């Protein structure tokens with residue numbers, strides 16, 4: 721990858737080997753390019769610093785997955801794993817890397833929700849809210865809520881609707897979250913995100929751009945809720 725000592729030249733990639741054609745494209749909209757672009761952007765928000773957090777995209781039966789434990793803001797397309805979402809087999813494995821520890825969770829979300837992308841952040845706003853709320857994060861009567869989908873019905877929530885995001889307990893290892901995450905997704909069909917106590921948030925959407933909108937809107941609401949709590953303002957307004 722770009723941050724290692726070898727300084728390999730991305731432009732010299734041989735697309736005839738190692739299924740490199742799956743990750744090499746001059747099109748900026750290609751999933752491997754978009755993951756790198758968004759991880760750079762999210763790093764500046766403190767959402768994926770210190771190697772935590774990440775982005776995955778599912779397109780045409782393939783999941784694009786970042787490596788584990790790397791500088792997420794310095795990844796290049798040739799660092800990407802590509803996995804067949806039907807067979808769960810890796811179509812491309814970059815040498816010297818392990819796939820993100822979030823991979824089983826991203827696959828759970830793709831399978832259960834038919835999502836097109838997942839974003840995982842270690843945003844301090846998400847972590848703080850898991851310390852301020854018990855089993856669910858709740859907020860109502862804030863304009864930004866209108867960016868979040870209802871899912872159980874068409875369209876988005878209204879300004880005065882109550883947004884509810886479940887909070888799961890963290891586990892020592894990321895993959896151990898899989899069972900509780902799957903159960904939580906099934907029990908909360910109206911949610912497009914799950915908070916994980918003292919850890920962060922997983923957000924998904926039908927495509928990466930919707931997932932990005934939801935992540936941004938949720939982080940705004942999480943930050944606002946912390947401030948409201950500091951001022952003793954209830955996050956849910958009485959009807």
Ligand SMILES: CSC[C@@H](O)[C@@H](O)C(=O)COP(=O)(O)O
Nearest residue numbers: 771772773774788789820821822
């Ligand atoms: C700072 S380590 C964080 C990881 O354990 C995990 O929570 C995470 O978000 C990223 O895992 P990774 O395997 O690097 O993609």
Ligand SMILES: [Zn+2]
Nearest residue numbers: 772773840920
């Ligand atoms: Zn994490």
